[in-house]
Amino acid sequence: MRRKSIVGLATLLCAAMAILPLPHSNAHANDLPVGTVVGSVLTTDIRAFVNGSAIRSMNIDGKTAIYVEDLRSHGFHIAWEPNQRQVSIFPDPNELDPSKNDPNLGFTNAGIGDPIADVVATDIHTFALGKEIPSYNVEGRTAVFLQDLSPLLGGLTWNEQVHTASFLSDTTLAADPRAVQSSKYPLQVEQTSGTRFTIYFKDDGLYVGDSRIGFGQDGRVMLSVTKMAQLFAYQTEMQDHGLYLSDKTYGFRITPQQDTVSLYWFNGKTNEVKLTFPTIERDGELYVSEYDLKQLFGYSSNWQSELKQLDIDYSHFDVKDFGVSRHTNNYLYTLKGLYVGPSSSEMPTISMFVSRNGTKLGSNSETSLMEQTSANGSPMYQFSSSVQLDLGNNDIQIVYHIGNRMIYSNAFNNSLTPLLLNPVINYSDLSHGLGSFSSITLDSPKTGLIFTDNDKIELKGAVLKAQSNGLQAVIEKEDNGNWIDSETTLIPFDETRLAASLPLNHGTGRYRVTLRSNLSIPSPRQTTTYIDVARFYVDYRDNLPGIQGMQSSDALSWRDGKLLRTSDNGLSWQVVIPDRMTDKDRLLAAKFEVPLWGYAVYLTDDPQPNLIATHQVDDGVWESVVLPTSEAWETSADVKPIVANLYTDPAYIMLTSSTEDNHTLKSLYRTDDRGKTWIRVGNLSSDIAGSPTGLSYRNAKEGWLTTMHDSANPIPLYRTQDGGETWSLQHADVPIDVQKVSANAYPPVFDHESNYHAIFIAEFIQDNKKTYVIYESRDAGETWLPLPYRLHDLQDIPVLHFDSLLMGRAISQDGQTIYTMDTYNRSDWQPIKPNISLQNVTQFYLRMDGMGWALKKGSVLVTSDGGRTWEEPGAIRN
Numbered sequence: 021m022r023r024k025s026i027v028g029l030a031t032l033l034c035a036a037m038a039i040l041p042l043p044h045s046n047a048h049a050n051d052l053p054v055g056t057v058v059g060s061v062l063t064t065d066i067r068a069f070v071n072g073s074a075i076r077s078m079n080i081d082g083k084t085a086i087y088v089e090d091l092r093s094h095g096f097h098i099a100w101e102p103n104q105r106q107v108s109i110f111p112d113p114n115e116l117d118p119s120k121n122d123p124n125l126g127f128t129n130a131g132i133g134d135p136i137a138d139v140v141a142t143d144i145h146t147f148a149l150g151k152e153i154p155s156y157n158v159e160g161r162t163a164v165f166l167q168d169l170s171p172l173l174g175g176l177t178w179n180e181q182v183h184t185a186s187f188l189s190d191t192t193l194a195a196d197p198r199a200v201q202s203s204k205y206p207l208q209v210e211q212t213s214g215t216r217f218t219i220y221f222k223d224d225g226l227y228v229g230d231s232r233i234g235f236g237q238d239g240r241v242m243l244s245v246t247k248m249a250q251l252f253a254y255q256t257e258m259q260d261h262g263l264y265l266s267d268k269t270y271g272f273r274i275t276p277q278q279d280t281v282s283l284y285w286f287n288g289k290t291n292e293v294k295l296t297f298p299t300i301e302r303d304g305e306l307y308v309s310e311y312d313l314k315q316l317f318g319y320s321s322n323w324q325s326e327l328k329q330l331d332i333d334y335s336h337f338d339v340k341d342f343g344v345s346r347h348t349n350n351y352l353y354t355l356k357g358l359y360v361g362p363s364s365s366e367m368p369t370i371s372m373f374v375s376r377n378g379t380k381l382g383s384n385s386e387t388s389l390m391e392q393t394s395a396n397g398s399p400m401y402q403f404s405s406s407v408q409l410d411l412g413n414n415d416i417q418i419v420y421h422i423g424n425r426m427i428y429s430n431a432f433n434n435s436l437t438p439l440l441l442n443p444v445i446n447y448s449d450l451s452h453g454l455g456s457f458s459s460i461t462l463d464s465p466k467t468g469l470i471f472t473d474n475d476k477i478e479l480k481g482a483v484l485k486a487q488s489n490g491l492q493a494v495i496e497k498e499d500n501g502n503w504i505d506s507e508t509t510l511i512p513f514d515e516t517r518l519a520a521s522l523p524l525n526h527g528t529g530r531y532r533v534t535l536r537s538n539l540s541i542p543s544p545r546q547t548t549t550y551i552d553v554a555r556f557y558v559d560y561r562d563n564l565p566g567i568q569g570m571q572s573s574d575a576l577s578w579r580d581g582k583l584l585r586t587s588d589n590g591l592s593w594q595v596v597i598p599d600r601m602t603d604k605d606r607l608l609a610a611k612f613e614v615p616l617w618g619y620a621v622y623l624t625d626d627p628q629p630n631l632i633a634t635h636q637v638d639d640g641v642w643e644s645v646v647l648p649t650s651e652a653w654e655t656s657a658d659v660k661p662i663v664a665n666l667y668t669d670p671a672y673i674m675l676t677s678s679t680e681d682n683h684t685l686k687s688l689y690r691t692d693d694r695g696k697t698w699i700r701v702g703n704l705s706s707d708i709a710g711s712p713t714g715l716s717y718r719n720a721k722e723g724w725l726t727t728m729h730d731s732a733n734p735i736p737l738y739r740t741q742d743g744g745e746t747w748s749l750q751h752a753d754v755p756i757d758v759q760k761v762s763a764n765a766y767p768p769v770f771d772h773e774s775n776y777h778a779i780f781i782a783e784f785i786q787d788n789k790k791t792y793v794i795y796e797s798r799d800a801g802e803t804w805l806p807l808p809y810r811l812h813d814l815q816d817i818p819v820l821h822f823d824s825l826l827m828g829r830a831i832s833q834d835g836q837t838i839y840t841m842d843t844y845n846r847s848d849w850q851p852i853k854p855n856i857s858l859q860n861v862t863q864f865y866l867r868m869d870g871m872g873w874a875l876k877k878g879s880v881l882v883t884s885d886g887g888r889t890w891e892e893p894g895a896i897r898n
Contacts, residue, residue: 052141053141054140054141054142054143055140055141055142056140057138057140058139058141059080059081059138059139059156060080060135060137060138060139061078061079061080061085061136061137061138061139061158062078062079062080062132062133062135062136063078063079063132063133063134063136064077064078064079064084064132064133065132065183066079066084066183066184066185067183067184067185068084068086068166068184068185068186069184069185069187070086070091070094070095070166070186070187070189071094071116071187071188071189072186072188073093073116075090075091075094077166077185078137078158078163080139080156080158080163080165083165083166083167084165084166084167084185085156085158085163085164085165085166086163086166087161087162087163088107088109088146088155088161088163088164089161089162089343092115092343093115093116093117094115094116095112095113095115095116095189096109096110096111096112096115096173096189097109097110097112097115097196097200097202097342098110098342098343099199099202099340099341099342100340100341101338101339101340101341102269102286102339102341102428103267103268103269103336103337103338103339103427104338105143105144105145105268105269106144106146106147107144107145107146107147107155108146108147108148108340109146109147109148109169109173110196110199111149111173111174111189111190111195112196112199112200113189113193113195114195114200137158137159138158138159139157139158140157141157142157144157144162146162148169148172148173149172149173149193151172153169153172154168166185166187169187170187171190173189173190173193174187174188174189174190175187175188198340198358199342201358202342202343204356205356205357205358206341206342206343206344206345206355206356206357207339207340207341207342207344207355207356207357207358207420207428208339208340208342208357208358208359208360209337209338209339209340209357209358209359209361209368209420209427209428210337210359210360210394210398211335211337211360211361211362211365211398212336212337212338213335213336214333214334214335214336214365215251215252215253215332215334215336216331216332216333216334217251218329218330218331219233219234219243219330219332220329221236221328221330226241226243228247228251231247233247233248234307234310235302235307237300240297240309240310240311241309241311241330242300242307242308242309242310243307243308243309243310244305244306244307245265245306245307245308245313246263246305246306247305248317249265251332251334252267252317252319252334253267254267254271254317255267259273260273260275261275262274262275262276262278262282263275263306264284266284266287269285269426270283270284270285270426270427270429271283271284271285271287272284272316272424274299274306274308276299276301276306277298277299277301279294279295279298280294280295281295281316281424283424283426285426285429290417290419290426290429290431293315293424295308295309296309296312297309297311314423315423315424315425316423316424316425317334317423317425318334318335318422318423318424318425318427319332319333319334319335319366319422320333320335320365320366320422321333333365333366335361335365335366335422337368337427339420339427339428341428341430344418346430346432346434347432347434348409349440349441349442350409350441350442350445350446351408351410351436351445352406352407352408352409352445352446352447353372353374353406353407353409353414353416353434354404354405354406354446355370355372355405355406355418356402356403356404357370357402357403357404357420358400358401358402358403359387359400359401359402360398360399360400360401361398361399361401362399363399366422367387367401368420368422368427369385369387369403369420369421369422370385370403370404370418370419370420371383371405371418371419371420371421372385372405372406372407372416372417372418372419373407373416373417373419374407374408374409374414374415374416374417375414375415375417376409376410376412376413376414376415377412381407381408383405383407384405384406385403385404385405386403386405387401387402387403388402388403389401390402405418409434409436410436411436411437411438412435412436413433413434413435414433414435415431415432415433416431416433416434417429417430417431418430418431437468437469437891437892438468438469438556438557438892439467439468439469439856439890439891439892440468440855440856441467441468441469441555441556441557442467442468443462443465443466443467443468443554443555443556444460444461444462444553444554445552445553445554445555454539454551455539455540455551456487456539456540457485457487457537457538457539457551457553458483458485458486458488458491458513458537458538458553459483459484459485459553460481460482460483460484460518460535460553460554461481461482461484462479462480462481462554463480463481463482464478464479464480464481465477465479465556467556467856468555468557469556469557469558469559469892470556470557470558471558471559471561471876471877471878471879472558472559472560472561472877473560473561473562473877473878474560475523475524475525475560476521476522476523476524477521477522477533478519478520478521478522479493479511479518479519479520479521480517480518481517481518482516482517482518483513483515483516483517483518486513487537487538487539487540488537489512489513490510490511490512490513490518491511491513491518491535491536491537491553492508492509492510492511492535492536492550493508493509493510493511493520493522493533493534493535493536494506494507494508494533494534494535495507495509495522495523495525495531495532496531496532496533496534497524497526497529497530497531497532498529498530498531498532499529503532505525505526507523507525509522509523511535524558524560527560528560528561528562529560530557530558530559530560531557531558531560532555532556532557532558533555533556533557533558534554534555535553535554535555536550536551536553537550537551537553538550539551559877559879561877561878561879562579562580562878563579563877563878564577564578564579564584564593564875564878565577565578565579565862566578566818566862566863566875567590567865567873567875568610568611568612568615568618569612569613569615569617569618570586570589570590570865570873571614571865571867573587573588573589573893574586574587574614574615575589575590575615576596576610576612576615576618576620577593578607578620579593581605581606581607581608582595582596582607583595583596583597583598583607583610583620584596585615586880588893588894589873589880589882589893589894590873590879590880590882590893591880591892591894598620598622598634598636598642598644599634599641599642599643599644600632600634600644601622601624601632601634601642601644602624602625604625605622605623605624605625605632606622606623606625607621607622608622608623608631608659608660608661609621609660609661609662609663610663611662611663611664611665612665613665613824615636616636616639617635617665617667618635618663618665619633619634619635619663619665619671619673619695620633620634620635621634621647621661621663621673622634622644623655623657623659628655629655630646630647630649630655631646631647631654631655631659631661631675632644632645632646632647633645633647633673633691633695633698634695635694643695643696645695645696645697645698647673647689647698648689648698648699648700649675649687649700650700651685651687651703653677653685654675654687656677658678659675659676659677660675660676660677661673661674661675661676662674662675662712662715664714664715664716664717664723664767666717666719667772669691669692669693669694669720670690670691670692670717670743671690671691671694671695672688672689672701672715672717672723672744673688673689673690673698674687674688674689674704674712674725675687675689676712679711683705684705684710684711685703685705686703686704686705686708686712687700687701687702687703687704687705688700688701688702688704688744689701690743690744692720701743701744701745702744702745704725704747707738707746707747707748708725708727708738708747709727709736710727710728710729710730710733710736711727711728712725712726712727713726713727713728713764713765713766713767714726714766714767715767716767716768716769716770718768718770718775718778718800718801719775720743721740721741721743722739722740722741722800722801723739723743723744724737724738724739724740724750724767724768724780724801725738725747725767726764726765726766726767727764727765728764729762729763729764729785730762733749734754734759734761734762734763735752735754735763735765735782736749736763736764736765737749737752737765737780737804738750739801750801750804752782752804752806753804753806754806755793755806757791758784758786758791758793760786761784761785761786761791762784763782763783763784764782764783764785765781765782765783766780766781766782766783766817767780768780768797768801769821769822769826770801771825771844772824772825773825775800776797776799776800777796777797777798777826777843777844778796778797778800778801779794779795779796779797779822779826779828779843780795780804781793781794781795781817781820781821781822782795783817790816791810791812792810792811792814792820793806793810794806794807794822794828794841795807807843809841809848809849811830811839811849813832813833813834814830814831814832814833814839815830815831815833815835815859815860815861815864818862818863818864819831819861819862819863819864821864822841822843823865823866823867825844825868826843827840827841827842827843827844827866827868828840828841828842828843828849829864829865829866830849831861831864831874833859834857834859835854835856835859835860835861836853836854836857836858837852837853837854838851838852838853838854838866838887839851839852840852840866840887852886852887852888853888854883854888854889854890855888856881856890858874858876858881858890860876860877861874861875861876861881862875862876863875866883866886866887870883870884870885870886870887871883871884872886872887873893874890879892880892880893881893
């Protein structure tokens with residue numbers, strides 16, 4: 021069965037996670053080589069909660085485990101300490117933010133206890149309140165057992181009836197002062213100790229104590245690399261014809277007779293640097309100039325000429341990464357950190373680089389003394405650095421270093437897409453000034469990409485600071501990757517507000533809108549007299565009423581009486597004119613399960629018009645057949661066809677008229693040979709009252725028809741057992757809370773794998789509030805029972821729907837939550853938090869494997885992880 025073939029939790033474990041920059045994670049089997057498989061992660065039906073909020077969980081060795089980094093925003097700070105090779109957990113009762121919680125629910129487990137990932141050994145440890153707790157490496161992330169947090173950090177409660185494990189923190193535990201500052205300063209470095217020694221200059225060489233470590237040549241001090249490494253407690257080994265030296269985090273490799281040195285972070289190469297002076301090999305030892313070694317080892321030195329001695333001071337640091345952000349939705353990426361150390365020692369420097377399209381750009385950085393001091397009275401410094409980003413892939417590298425020695429390093433890709441961008445450019449965290457300019461916030465648009473079917477967009481916002489009397493809006497249109505047709509309009513300030521209606525004068529397509537402010541007293545870094553303060557994009561498209569059959573990249577739709585087809589997930593659409601049809605014929609309706617299975621119904625542009633049902637018999641080859649209509653209204657301009665497909669013959673088309681005096685005419689047609697011929701089943705007008713909302717069939721004979729509310733029938737659900745010749749009202753119980761309200765009913769959906777199981781939706785409206793009741797049948801539609809699961813404030817049908825495997829899908833009215841229901845396993849609605857607002861979508865589809873799409877103002881958005889992250893179809897546009 022398709023349900024059994026999809027291991028949803030494997031996707032769940034990989035999707036949408038905050039990632040600690042760990043090279044390996046923790047799996048404690050210290051006597052085993054790193055990477056040794058020591059166990060398996062199994063699927064579980066246990067739901068875990070920490071301080072009242074759901075958190076994703078897994079089964080390891082029969083116990084409930086969680087990812088350590090998921091404890092962030094659940095009442096804890098998490099720090100990665102690379103020089104100690106450990107992860108630390110810090111309690112903080114104020115670090116609770118339910119809005120950041122994403123338990124990643126919503127996928128069907130493939131079966132409780134199924135193995136889905138390996139648990140492997142590593143040499144990294146996990147600590148809480150200074151005490152080590154067992155931890156494990158699962159797919160490069162650190163996992164711990166919930167029970168091992170208790171009683172150290174709080175208490176754990178197990179509920180056998182509902183299979184939940186709930187952990188509550190001990191609120192009496194004091195928060196760590198450094199951890200409390202981590203939201204503002206996620207990277208914190210403190211100098212803790214040092215290695216100090218003196219090199220003495222003697223006639224026969226250079227000495228540390230009684231050990232000869234170097235010599236002078238041509239006015240340069242040459243020192244033994246291996247002996248200096250021993251003094252700094254570095255490990256050395258021969259590697260790739262060179263000497264590799266490492267303190268287990270930072271390392272470098274020197275190859276004799278080469279002028280470049282490779283730098284490493286956790287054994288991964290990060291950079292190459294050139295030596296100032298050539299190396300020398302003598303008596304089996306490799307010697308490097310003291311000037312170059314100072315850069316490579318990152319120590320400070322003091323030459324005392326009268327004593328002929330060089331004092332060496334090598335600092336040790338405690339580094340804590342409390343979650344350095346690996347992504348921003350702004351055109352600027354900024355990192356702030358804290359440094360604690362004596363002013364007498366050499367201070368590390370923050371450097372940041374961004375690589376884009378083969379070009380590497382540096383950053384502007386600064387370090388400043390703070391008024392506060394550390395607990396032991398040491399000075400504290402704030403350091404920061406920023407890099408400018410652009411649409412597309414931005415490879416960011418962060419290095420905190422002394423010379424070439426890396427004290428901390430982090431590298432990641434920050435992909436910027438218009439859909440996720442914050443339209444207002446955030447300069448507030450910049451490490452340097454840019455001059456004086458206007459500062460604004462925007463109420464509309466709120467995102468970097470907006471969708472419209474109108475040739476104007478409304479701009480509204482607040483003026484926080486006014487440098488002049490308004491802003492300039494520069495409007496450009498995209499043309500094959502270039503921006504053309506630039507137009508500029510003034511947006512005046514109205515005291516503390518701004519508002520404008522911006523025209524899109526060059527037809528449908530993609531537009532870029534940039535808001536610019538005058539710039540007063542430009543800084544040396546700013547050469548123009550203006551600065552961009554906001555930038556967003558507009559996708560201006562003609563609206564699409566709906567999409568049919570898009571279970572992959574191919575789909576059909578319609579607009580202005582024309583059938584449309586896409587082969588790129590809705591990025592572009594082409595008009596399709598089926599065989600026998602003309603450009604003047606008008607498409608009235610279409611229903612396709614996939615582009616090669618379904619029907620479209622046209623009204624011909626003839627003096628005596630005909631209704632034609634057409635379908636594809638092969639890719640691009642259409643078969644079109646005239647329906648044998650017998651009444652004039654059936655070919656009138658306002659006739660509305662409704663198509664009902666089975667995955668095999670027969671198929672049905674119901675025709676409905678416009679409503680007059682609360683009466684709607686209805687007739688039914690059927691094909692038994694995949695559209696080659698059609699027969700008229702009969703007139704349904706006398707059997708069925710109300711305006712039809714849909715038609716569906718369980719098999720060739722049994723079908724259901726639903727209508728809008730009818731005061732005489734609380735739930736207008738009609739059934740046929742003879743292929744549609746006769747119909748009767750079928751009873752369904754009305755829940756107590758809506759018994760005084762009539763319902764709009766929508767046609768049942770039968771399980772494609774077992775047509776004994778079905779769902780239909782009844783929509784009860786009272787005082788302009790809608791209540792959706794889900795009805796289920798597990799006896800082939802003989803009886804229907806309302807399910808107890810209710811959701812409120814949902815977007816309307818067809819956004820709310822059940823697919824052919826009876827998986828429920830819904831989106832909240834504010835677009836902030838997706839809901840999924842697995843009726844096969846009798847589960848309640850489960851929430852998913854998307855990374856964008858899905859407000860005002862008109863159609864929504866989500867497969868069990870996580871692929872899906874949403875339709876918004878004629879534009880299609882796609883997801884591949886069950887609705888957690890959304891993007892435009894196709895490549896990122898620059």
